[in-house]
Amino acid sequence: MLAGIRTFSKSIFAKIIFGVIALSFVIWGLNASMLNLGTSREVAEIGSQKVTPVELDRAFQRSVQNMRNVFGPNFNQQQAIQMGLLNNTVQSLVSQKVLREDAKVMGIGISDDKVRDTIFASENFKDPTTGQFSRDRFLQALYTAGYTEQEFIEGVRGDLMSQQVVGSLTGTAAVPEMMAKQIVTYRNEQRSGSFFALNGAEFDDIAVADDATLRKFHEDNAAQFTAPESRDVTLATLSAADLIPTISVTEEEIADSYKQREAEFQTPEKRVVEQILFAPGDEQSAHEAYKKLQEGADFMATAKEAGMDEGMVKLGEFTANDILPDLSAATFALPEGGYSEPVETALGWHILHVTSITPGSTQSLDEVRDTIVDGLKQFKAEDSIYDLAAKFDEELGAGTPIEDAARDVGAKTYKLSGVVRGEGLAGENIDSADEINAKIFELENGEESFLEETGTGTRYVVRVENITPSALRPFEDVRDDVIPAWKADERQKQMLAKAEELANTINSNGADLAAVASEDGAEVMESGLTKRTGQGLGDNVNPAVAAALFTLEDGKAKAIQTGEDILIVRLDNIKVADAQTADASMVSNELKSAINEDILSQYLGYLRDEISVTVNNTVINELFAPTAAN
Incomplete structure (x- = not known):
């Protein structure tokens, strides 16, 4: 099944989205003039179309899941955001809607028959035995890939509309054969x-x-x-890390925190699961197969008799929360090696087989005491830092010198000489040194910054005391x-x-x-x-x-x-390569692709001016801020 789903990612809908559309969002892009922080609760508005928060969330989760197939199950949403995957997902959705809006304006429509024929033609949804469209494979693929049936159908319809536009623009590109052969000859010499x-x-x-x-x-x-320009500065930093050594925790707090976080220290039971799946309504065949298994029939052989290949039978390893909810109870009630009676879900009738069980476990308080204590201190430090930062900012705003204001709130003060652009903070091991260095070189001689905050949460204020200009060192x-x-x-x-x-x-x-x-x-x-x-x-x-x-x-x-x-x-x-016998097909395709990209780029540039596009960063930030904070 998993192999089938990986193949599905290359199928008709994926090709439409990540072929034509992926190209378009790279070219289209988003710029500052397209951002809007109004009162709308939509992620984006593109002409008469919208990208809803639900639509973005589902698309982003699909993207995260695809990355897990590459980087492994520990790849999380925060890593995806840091890699720019969220921004790419927004841009991809906007680009899809732009082309669909253009198709809509032109009056292009796609019939239900065309959508159905497109889906039915996909090899990934065909039964390997009969070669015919299999609704079971179709639904399983959609479930694993994170699409609802209606969502997938409308996605295919929208992208077929877009392809009508793109195809009319790029379908006529031609490359002279002799030119292609000359390029091949040049390359192959x-x-x-x-x-x-x-x-x-x-x-x-x-x-x-x-x-x-x-x-x-x-x-x-x-x-x-030549000696680069350097600066002498006074710097004060305030961070949670600096406060941690001054914080203590009680045994009662440790016990309460362990109780609250106990789930973190539990490794859930895992089971390797196989299944035989019968179509909805085919309960009789499911019970007949179950009877054969009770009589000693081989599970894989029985599955193949039911028309399933090994990839669809072997589902992989799951916890109780990972597997399809309708199958969870039956799966985790089985002993190792056991078979379930037929279980009905929206996908059909399932017979489950648990081939191995990895028991769950829970770490004791003594085993995780250091983790608990560190977490409590970190929490208390971060809780305290807000009040201290507010007091620090208030004193600085009242004109209190950096040194005095820093002393009052317990901030660290540094006198740094010879700070050079792009080279940190003169050898000092200070958090976010590169960020602070950049701020130093935004200031004039004698100028003091506001109380700033780095990406890691360190508050700082800096004053430039002296600037030594760049100069050729004497011989x-x-x-x-x-x-x-x-x-x-x-x-x-x-x-x-x-x-x-x-x-x-x-x-x-x-x-x-x-x-x-x-x-x-x-x-x-x-x-x-x-x-x-x-x-x-x-x-x-x-x-x-x-x-x-x-x-x-x-x-x-x-x-x-x-x-x-x-x-x-x-x-x-x-x-010398022979121009007459050279196979120029690959070069011709490269040149056609380049020409098509140029044409599409020009057209999307035109659409950018014709179709109103607004993106609401406020909604996006609210939607993913809780995850990003973890």
Whole structure:
């Protein structure tokens, strides 16, 4: 069953939504002018259509479930929000509605027969034995994917409407065959060559230049020796973490908290479940199969006789809360290895088989005492921080110096020197240092911030005491840094000059590459037959070698730099692709897709100006704030 559902994610409805529509929301996007914080309780309004909170919630939960299939069952809603999945879901729904609204304005309609035929044509809903549409597979797939039947049907209808619009725009894109073949020929040309790395040992001992040369290098490479702008600041921070060491908890509080949180420390019983499913109304077949099982028939063989494949039989591992509610009681009443009598649900008649049981357990108070204590202290600290922050803000607002206001509320004070943009807080281990650093560089000299709050809840206020502008460090101060930098630069210049001389010897005099390499104490290596992309290069061959081969004439050589190495590369062979026999279908499809994307992008840009779109962030935040806070 699970394998069938994964296949379903690639089926007709998923293809419509995540093919055409996914493209459209990436191009469409949302911008500030489209946001609205009015009194509407809808998530979004697109012309005459709406995205309701229920619709967004269901779509988002489906997206989260899809991510769990990738990252595992511990992937949660908060992680999804942090990854931007909620925002993507909103944009996807808006984009769907935009195209549907456009189709509606044009008077495009999709008949019930067309919707039915589209669903019936999906291979994922067909019985593997008969090849005909199976309502059982259809309903199971929808249930697992999180769709109601009506929701899915209307989704297919809406997206078929959208496809009418998109198809009329993109269906005529054509690519000249000869152009596609020329591109394939260009891509498929292969070349091979030989090369060696210049022996750098003779360049290791470079004498130090005179000060005049070093000074010029210092000036010519000023950016390398320029001190960035830095700032001296006074900073005060107030966080729950700072308060935790001052907080104590009683045994009574610990016991009460354990009682309240006991469910967190319980591992629920899990059961691996298999099922045989019969169609609604086919109770007789279900009871006949149950009788066979009681008489010793094999469960999987009986399921196959009923037309089910292994993927539909093996449901996986469940807790009592995970499995379909109508099946929970029967499943968790069975012993390990037991079969249930037929159970009726909206999907039909089920016979359940529990193949293994993992017992539940509960951790004792002693086992989780540290967790309980830490949680209580954290709660008390977070509870106290609001009052302290309010007092801190009040004192700062009254003109109390940062140092005095911080002392009154127990905030930490720092005097920081040499803070550089983007480099934290001068080596101090302070929470949210990057956020505070960014705020420091928003202020002018002598300016003080408001009481700010970081993303992790730390309150802070900062005052800029002094700004030291960016400036080139005097040569005398950085001479010891200039010397090794000049040597490294000079070494590369000398190596490259010699390499170019050797390459010229090969090109002008026809010198043998192997002989030139031998004289330099180097070993010749082969590139392998490679394409422009580097496909086919030998092991440990730098991709720059492939790039060089496609700039050379046959038999010619050139010097290239790859990191600290200098290579002399010679082109030995060119294998031209045959334009007449080249398969250009893939390139044609790529070009058609690119043309279609451009056309669709232009059209969606037009729709953005024609169709009113508003998105209500207030409703979205209210809908998901409780989850985001956990």
